[in-house]
Every structure is written in C-alpha cells, then in structure tokens.
Amino acid sequence: MPDLDIRDLTIEYKSGDYVVRAIDRLDLFVSSGELVVMLGPSGCGKTTLLSVLAGILKPQSGSVRFGDTDVSALKERALTEYRRATVGVVFQAFNLIPSLTALENVQVPLLAAKTRPKEARARAVSLLHRVELSDRMAHKPGKLSGGQQQRVAIARALAHDPTLVLADEPTAHLDYIQVEGILRLLRELANSGRTIIVATHDERLLPLADRIVELAPRGAVTARPPEHQVLGAGNVIFRQGDAGDLIYIVWRGEIELVRNLGDGSEQVIDRVTGGRYFGELAPIFGLPRSVTARATMDTVVTGYTPTDFRKQMGSPSMADMIVGADMQPSGEALHSSTLTSQAD
Ligand SMILES: Nc1ncnc2c1ncn2[C@@H]1O[C@H](COP(=O)(O)OP(=O)(O)O)[C@@H](O)[C@H]1O
Numbered sequence: 001m002p003d004l005d006i007r008d009l010t011i012e013y014k015s016g017d018y019v020v021r022a023i024d025r026l027d028l029f030v031s032s033g034e035l036v037v038m039l040g041p042s043g044c045g046k047t048t049l050l051s052v053l054a055g056i057l058k059p060q061s062g063s064v065r066f067g068d069t070d071v072s073a074l075k076e077r078a079l080t081e082y083r084r085a086t087v088g089v090v091f092q093a094f095n096l097i098p099s100l101t102a103l104e105n106v107q108v109p110l111l112a113a114k115t116r117p118k119e120a121r122a123r124a125v126s127l128l129h130r131v132e133l134s135d136r137m138a139h140k141p142g143k144l145s146g147g148q149q150q151r152v153a154i155a156r157a158l159a160h161d162p163t164l165v166l167a168d169e170p171t172a173h174l175d176y177i178q179v180e181g182i183l184r185l186l187r188e189l190a191n192s193g194r195t196i197i198v199a200t201h202d203e204r205l206l207p208l209a210d211r212i213v214e215l216a217p218r219g220a221v222t223a224r225p226p227e228h229q230v231l232g233a234g235n236v237i238f239r240q241g242d243a244g245d246l247i248y249i250v251w252r253g254e255i256e257l258v259r260n261l262g263d264g265s266e267q268v269i270d271r272v273t274g275g276r277y278f279g280e281l282a283p284i285f286g287l288p289r290s291v292t293a294r295a296t297m298d299t300v301v302t303g304y305t306p307t308d309f310r311k312q313m314g315s316p317s318m319a320d321m322i323v324g325a326d327m328q329p330s331g332e333a334l335h336s337s338t339l340t341s342q343a344d
C-alpha cells in the first residue's frame with residue numbers, strides 16, 4: 001500500500017496582483033493505513049490542501065507523491081485517472097444530487113467510469129450496506145438525516161475502492177451521535193489499509209486520529225504555552241459547568257474532582273495525585289466541565305492543549321487516553337526539568 005509524501009508544498013491563490021498563500025512550505029508524511037486529522041480554524045488552508053491531494057488544484061511549488069505517483073507532475077489523462085481510481089473525496093457539503101436516490105447517487109461515479117449498470121448497482125448496494133443504509137437506498141437526500149447523507153457521500157467516495165480517502169469537514173452540522181457513526185466508519189477504512197486524511201475544525205474528531213496535524217491559521221500564532229499553576233488547599237482550577245480547553249497533569253499534591261449534586265451537597269468523584277492527569281473530556285469533546293477541580297493541599301499542575309498533552313504523554317492515541325484515565329505520564333515527562341523546577 002502506498003504512502004503519502006508531501007514535500008515543501010506551497011499553494012497560492014492569485015487574483016490581480018493580490019496573492020493569498022493558503023499553504024506555506026508544508027512537509028507531511030503519512031503511512032498507508034494511517035488516519036490523519038488535519039486540524040485548524042476556518043481559512044487555514046485545509047480545503048486547499050485536500051484539493052491539491054485530490055489532484056483538483058495545482059500547487060505553486062513542492063511535491064505530492066502517493067506511492068510511485070508524483071501527483072503534482074501528472075498531466076491531463078493520468079491526472080483524470082488518478083482522480084477517478086486512486087482518490088475518494090467526501091466533500092464538506094455532501095454534494096449529493098437531490099433528484100437521485102441514495103442508490104443512484106452512489107452509482108454515479110461508477111456509471112461515469114463506464115461500469116456496466118448491473119455491476120454498478122450491485123456495488124452501490126454493497127457500499128450502502130457497508131455504511132448501514134440498506135433500508136434507505138430508495139430515499140432521496142432530502143428524506144435523509146444529515147448523518148445519513150454524510151454516509152451516502154462516504155459510500156459514493158468509496159465507489160472505486162480508493163486507496164486515499166480525503167474527507168473535508170465530514171461532521172459539519174452533525175450531532176454527537178451521528179458523529180460517532182462517521183468516526184467508526186472512517187476508522188474502519190483506515191484499519192483496512194487505506195490512507196485517510198480528515199480536515200476539520202471539530203475537536204470531537206481528535207479521538208479518531210492516529211496523528212493530528214495542526215495547520216496554523218495564516219499570519220497568526222496557534223501555539224499556546226503550557227499553563228503552570230501552583231495552588232494551595234481549597235484553590236479551584238475550574239468549576240463544574242465551565243468551558244474547558246486544557247488537560248492537566250498533577251506534578252505533586254492532590255486535586256479532588258467534585259460533583260455538585262444540586263442540593264448544595266458535593267460528591268468527591270476522584271482524587272488525582274502526582275503523575276496522573278484529569279480534565280481530558282471537556283477539551284476533547286467540547287463539553288462543559290462535569291466536575292469542579294480543587295486542590296486539597298499544596299499542589300502543582302500544568303495545563304496543556306490536547307495536542308501538547310499528547311506530546312507530553314509520548315503520543316498515546318486519544319482513545320487510550322479516554323479509556324485509561326489513570327494511565328501514568330511517560331517517565332520522561334515525570335522527570336522533566338519543568339517538574340523539578342516547579343516542585344523546588
Ligand atoms: N478560490 C479562491 N480564491 C482565492 N482565495 C481563496 C480561494 N479559496 C480559498 N482561498 C483563501 O485561501 C485560504 C485558505 O482557504 P481554505 O483552504 O478554504 O481554508 P479552510 O478549508 O481551512 O477553511 C483562505 O484565506 C481563503 O480565503
């Protein structure tokens with residue numbers, strides 16, 4: 001299975017003498033079977049990059065190789081063939097044809113490639129079965145939920161069994177239950193050896209990733225330095241119901257996680273001591289804090305963004321983090337100079 005190798009890639013839009021540099025000298029290597037989530041705010045160049053990977057847009061400079069294919073150097077016919085046979089794109093706005101049924105929508109790329117109608121139909125049926133829409137094949141997009149439409153779009157993108165799957169904001173406008181279905185589907189695709197690139201600004205997708213690539217907004221700084229805090233007994237780090245964007249590692253001392261029961265009483269859910277972490281659910285899922293975090297003694301913690309936290313933990317997958325909530329930070333992190341200087 002081919003790897004994706006992006007080198008020194010620059011993509012610009014020109015209008016008149018005004019130039020927008022959407023992607024600036026990007027290097028990225030993605031192994032086959034890997035699922036990469038490209039994370040970044042609106043306007044940072046995600047759609048632009050996917051368009052180049054899909055062979056729809058030409059870069060200014062740099063190269064994109066997928067296996068033996070130098071995508072950035074392909075000429076007309078080879079490019080058309082690459083777009084048809086190698087890449088499957090799931091567009092942001094589904095792009096389903098409203099007058100066609102789900103089954104017909106999935107058949108479109110097959111019939112366009114002159115697959116025999118009977119074969120095209122059989123293939124579309126099996127793809128819709130795969131995305132669990134067997135009972136919705138005769139429905140038009142207008143009669144399907146957002147999550148179902150998105151699954152039809154994924155089935156259509158898989159029509160030619162592409163080895164590279166690109167998904168642009170696949171969860172826009174979907175609720176959490178629908179997002180889960182899409183995540184599971186994309187995950188399965190990667191597990192079966194395809195290379196999957198998902199562009200999103202939706203942090204709910206982070207648990208899905210083998211790797212997260214953060215694209216910086218053009219002309220702005222995304223890096224957020226870790227927040228070190230030294231607390232005394234009774235000091236609160238965050239309160240139940242707050243919005244939360246940091247995950248905390250306790251270096252020494254103890255943090256109690258307390259749930260307010262509504263009648264004024266409290267229940268201690270957990271006590272987090274040195275070497276453990278807490279507060280991962282709110283930033284990863286975009287939920288409010290479900291507990292209040294409060295120090296019970298002199299305590300030192302550091303708050304990290306989810307991306308920095310993964311680095312700090314030696315990059316476990318987000319799935320492991322959520323399941324194994326009392327996993328220890330890596331030895332390196334525990335004995336880092338940050339810890340020593342904070343503790344002393
Ligand atoms: N067709 C275009 N012409 C000119 N500028 C564009 C065009 N498409 C996108 N851009 C600009 O390129 C930058 C990246 O856009 P885009 O790739 O759509 O970002 P994202 O998908 O991350 O929201 C933005 O500044 C956007 O305004």
Ligand SMILES: [Mg+2]
Pocket residue numbers: 046047048092168
């Ligand atoms: Mg976009």
